[in-house]
Amino acid sequence: MNAFDWSVIGQYAGYVAAGIPITLLVSAGAVVIGIVLGVPIAILRLRAWAPVRWLLLGYVELFRNTPVLVQVVWFYYVLPVLTGGNLPPVWAGTLAIGLNTSAYIAEAVRGGIVGIASGQGEAARCIGMSYWQSMRWIILPQTSRRMLVPFANTFVVVIKESALVSYIGVLDILHRGDVVQVSTFKPLEAYTLVAVFFLIVITAVTQLMRFMEKRWSPAVD
Amino acid sequence: MSERGFDANWSAQPLIEMQGVQLSFGSVQALRDVDLAVRPHEVTALIGPSGSGKSSLLRCINLMAFPAAGSVRVGGRETVRAVDGKHEFLLGEPERNQLRTHLGMVFQHFNLYPHLSVLRNVALGPAVVLGHSREDAQDEARLQLSRVGLAHKADAMPRELSGGQKQRVAIARALAMRPQVMLFDEATSALDPEMVGEVVDIMRQLADEGMTMIAATHEMDFAREVAHQVVFMADGQVVETGPARQVLEQPQHARTRQFLDRVLRHAAVGGVDPAPSSS
Structure with a gap:
């Protein structure tokens, strides 16, 4: 085995680390898209005009049952052909991972709503609240508290998935590792750097989430 | 009462009437051909083994369940009519919601909103459903909380309360809607024995004030001393209906006698009603 070449690390650590903001941007963007779309999808899948429900079921199944990498590639190469526009790779990647995340979040939130809705929704309906009032005042506030931990976990998953955008040329942590590898022929050092930086980012995010969970711990008896 | 939308003649007799009500969940017949009449200001106790249809009966009254016939x-005013498994509401959805504001419901497992303080649990209905201002809703909530002796717990969270206190808050929450009828679905069955009394006391107090009540209960003392009418149910059927003393002391049906024997003997040896959870 070759000796580990620390000079590569010294020379390129800064270059690879410069991908951290892109990785975080793509991940945060995807989580925001995931929540903004996923929560309404969950609510509508429970009670909407039947064709809307089927459409949303199709959406969820489509994104859950195809590889994320395929979705990323599709959004980058195929969407511009269909729409005639030009989608920068960062946007295409964020959008694809975000929509994929929304499908998973929709299912998680739907489960959360159903779990709370039986007794709590009934109590709300029995004092005369409409379905939407019971959602607004009773079910969603409780669901959101319970969703804090799953959402935090989703964020970590999405950071890992974000590495897929390197495939369409976004200069994230992994893609910068590729560049180092190609120019130095030192894959061991290059990809170890990549792994270490992902580890640092994910550990930092996890710690931050733990801190936030403690501050907003669910007030559920 | 038309200012609250659901237009009914609340002084007409009887206040609640069920005729030939059937209810099924899949192949399970929860109610079979149930007749019931409840007059205003009277207390009806629903007794019978768990799974006999007491909860289902209450849920048909507030339209949380829809009869098959x-x-x-x-x-x-007729609220729902069903033939051959198909029900037809005679009220639109907003009117059904308004109907429920007149029918207070108290659950076996309290179902307080865990994310809201005691005060907000009680004030939410008047504010959100009746459209009262925040101040008016909270005044109403404080009034109802003092009625159940828990004004001092207004700022507590539900998890900080004992079971008996939770159920009293749940009663206050229902009362804050100023209902015409109170429905109790085994309100004391999930309580530790030493807490049953405080809840039954409030139910008695409501009955004394002339509240029309239908209470599914295992508390035979309550049934005997407070109820005007006792309805004994078994297997989804009303087996026997009559004045409390008649049904409890001179039951006409073997099924009723059997049930009362078992329950009263159990109570006599100091046992506590097991009260398995009902659906």
Whole structure:
């Protein structure tokens, strides 16, 4: 085995680390898209005009049952052909991972709503609240508290998935590792750097989430 | 009462009427051909083994369950009518919601909103459903909380309360809607024995004030001393209905006698009603 070449690390650590903001941007963007779309999808899948429900079921199944990498590639190469526009790779990647995340979040939130809705929704309906009032005042506030931990976990998953955008040329942590590898022929050092930086980012995010969970711990008896 | 939308003649007699009501969940017949009449200001105790249909009966009254046959009338107005498994609401959805504001419901497992303080649990209905201002809703909530002796717990969270206190808050929450009828679905069955009394006391107090009540209960003392009418149910059927003393002391049906023997003997040896959870 070759000796580990620390000079590569010294020379390129800064270059690879410069991908951290892109990785975080793509991940945060995807989580925001995931929540903004996923929560309404969950609510509508429970009670909407039947064709809307089927459409949303199709959406969820489509994104859950195809590889994320395929979705990323599709959004980058195929969407511009269909729409005639030009989608920068960062946007295409964020959008694809975000929509994929929304499908998973929709299912998680739907489960959360159903779990709370039986007794709590009934109590709300029995004092005369409409379905939407019971959602607004009773079910969603409780669901959101319970969703804090799953959402935090989703964020970590999405950071890992974000590495897929390197495939369409976004200069994230992994893609910068590729560049180092190609120019130095030192894959061991290059990809170890990549792994270490992902580890640092994910550990930092996890710690931050733990801190936030403690501050907003669910007030559920 | 028309200012609250659901237009019924609440002084007409009887206040609640069920005729030939059937209810099924899949192949399970929860109610079979149930007739019931409840007059204003009277207390009806529903007794019978768990799974006999007491909860289902209550849920048909406030339209949380839809009969497969029969009809239900509230305040003289027909609310739902069903034939051969198909129900037809005679009220639109907003009117059904308004109907429920008149029918207070108390659950076996309290179902307080865990994310809201005691005060907000009680004030939410008047504010959100009746459209009262925040101040008016909270005044109403404080009034109802003092009625159940828990004004001092207004700022507590539900998890900080004992079971008996939770159920008293749940009663206050229902009362804050100023209902015409109170429905109790085994309100004391999930309580530790030493807490049953405080809840039954409030139910008695409501009955004394002339509240129309239908209470599914295992508390035979309550049934005997407070109820005007006792309805004994078994296997989804009303087996026997009559004045409390008659049904409890001179039951006409073997099924009723059998049930009362078992329950009263159990109580006599100091046992506590096991009260398995009902659906």
